[in-house]
Amino acid sequence: MRALQELLGASKVLGTRDELLVYEYDGAVDTATPDAVALPESTADVALLAKYCHEHDVPIVPRGAGTGLSGGAIPVEGGVVVSFARMARILEIDVPNMRAVVQPGVINLHLENATAPYGLHFVPDPSSQKACTLGGNVAENSGGPHTLAYGVTTNHVTGLEIVLSDGSVVRLGGKAIETEGYDLVGAFVGSEGTLGLVTEATVKLTPLPEEKRTLMAAFATMDDASETVSAIIGAGIVPSAIEMMDQLATQAVEASVHAGYPLDAGGILLVEVDGARDGLDESRARIEAICREHGARTIRVAASALERERLWAGRKGAFAAMGRLSPDYYVQDGVIPRTRLPEILRLVKEAGERHGVRIANVFHAGDGNIHPLIMFDLRNGPEELDRAKEASIDILTACIEAGGSLTGEHGVGMEKNCYMPLQFAPADLAAMRRVKESFDPAGLMNPGKIFPTPSRCREFSLAATR
Template structure:
């Protein structure tokens, strides 16, 4: 009874801050806020939609004062459970704060609210000949605030860097409710790089309420090509050879045989269905450089056994090739009811070896695996196909995933390249980091705040009270609308 009263008064207080129409508290209303794009779910006590920095600050102060967990959320497309309210409490959804406050073409930067959809920023900057570089596959729905939290990547981050390379300053609400600017519109601010620490902190250090990001000039020339291989080994060799040759394409993606099988059923694209793997390669920049570099890339691809190279002749061709890449994950639903997405990174020279071992591991567990990933960065996305209705599969798919992460680390790589640790991979941090390394990260967290109820139980497995309330999850359906 006491708990219920407490919850009722919390809801009342939140309604007082944002208005009753922007607070959800019935289980039916909150059901879509219990999960993100990852495994596992947990129902919050209440979901609130602030529209100003001050409202966010009031909500955070309220949560702090009544010792209730609080979890920030953008579009909910995250792939590691960062927005899952694992201890219940308040989910703060930032999607109403979706204004682009300024696009400054002279200084090539934009100031945006956290709920601005990634692609909208590039669309608004386009008339100025500019765009926002990071392009997660979910860019039609995911938000800049979420991108900042996760340090999101995307296919076109190979040449131009991930989110952290494009954020100049952040207005944030700290876990105790204080509002502070980290960085700002200028480069080279004196002091520690707080902006750099905040980007990629997975919503554990505070809530972004404004971001100043760099815009980049749209390339005058782009060439997109597809190289078709009989064997995935040859495609892997071509990736390493392209990077070693001194050409850094704007994007260098690999799509394997299993993925192609799914994609050709789902999307109108003429990938040869009997191919062992295809590389989707994009070169951009000055037109003279694009000509030279794409010729060099073509030559390498042929030398390493490409049976066919197709060049997109029109913008529509290019769109179609990318649609197949970006729709790949959704298409996997045609092959199996469930799939478990991994995000390991390996040195680019080890791709062939690691992909073989990924295949062997999945064979051993008797799972099919579909690989569709950012090959140029060495950022793998093995998608292990399974059926959660078959007893034991959910557990075994996690075991197979753990073995794959172990292989990535063994060859000098890491457990996550762009999806984040969140809830899902925190048990694997110790594969990469010593207790002292992790303690250093916890010192950073403690310097930002000592509020233990702020987005609790994420990244670190050492936090108190996080053992219960989170079990090894069974995997929910990830259907169309999921991205990687």
């Protein structure tokens, strides 16, 4: 720590026990204490730091706002946590080129607010957008409710400045839609801090939709709601968002946010269409008709921006509202082809019953990206967390068997790295390792993430072979 202070200046390094405690956590359930925390103020600081760590064989763990849900910012193998809290400037809003150039610590919502006056926005809007940073979005390839029509972070990044683990600074891409050679920007986005540190990102800005129509439909059962999702897509409508919530989640949300969701509904859909105002009412009417055909009991169309915000506040505040139901929860992020929704939701329910845990569901139905919130109470002992994890393994296994994925937007991190062999064959992982070694031959960037580690994953591999 003293060496780091000499290198960067005392004000940019934290190292006392109390200071480090704050950096033990992120939005997931695992914790680990860093050896030191660095707060760089420039790319040069980051490069110096990386070079130092490289010379001394110290792991580097980047951290944005710590809202990640897979333990990505946890220094599981110790080392220096690099917080980007002081690299939080929007460097440029380039309206003619429809790009913004930002430092990694810029908060997603701040960028949205800064670009709105120009009629533009950065599309990915994770539920944590009030806190999460662009650097974190790039690392995790974050999504959000509106990715169904507009894509995830990787579809909206054209350039990066990164610092590699040896301290070299590399610029990739730029403001144009593509550059010559391999698409290293594309390979980097979603690499969860394991390939390098983002020190600057150039992102696309997209025109704001002229108008939106948002409707909430309440169904007797989750099956009805999920069949409605397939029917909407099947009718050739691609809404900008289709979100779903079960009764347990609805009750928690209503208790905290009062979004106006009916408490007796078995399943709630929130559907939004946007774009030019022309034809939007027709689309909305078609969606309403499909909802009714599938047994919707209540349909509410937001009549004002305020009502729309209220409907969305329920959805975006859903994870936070879980505190009403349980002191702790564990959220999963599996993906399945959307036509398999009804079946996977039944499997989720069964997994909860089998392991004796309550599970609420709030998720991106249009993408087939489920978010089972598995509740537990650590005050009752660590075995509750174990049961939550067992239920989640069952759920993820079912997702993969249905042709899906372990994670749609939260990342693998240290939470699901042991499960990667469920989805990928050894050769697939070996190919990913080649990319890892190309960027970070020293293996110092965010170790213990994405790839299964022999020490931590032994238990799981044994369980899987039993």
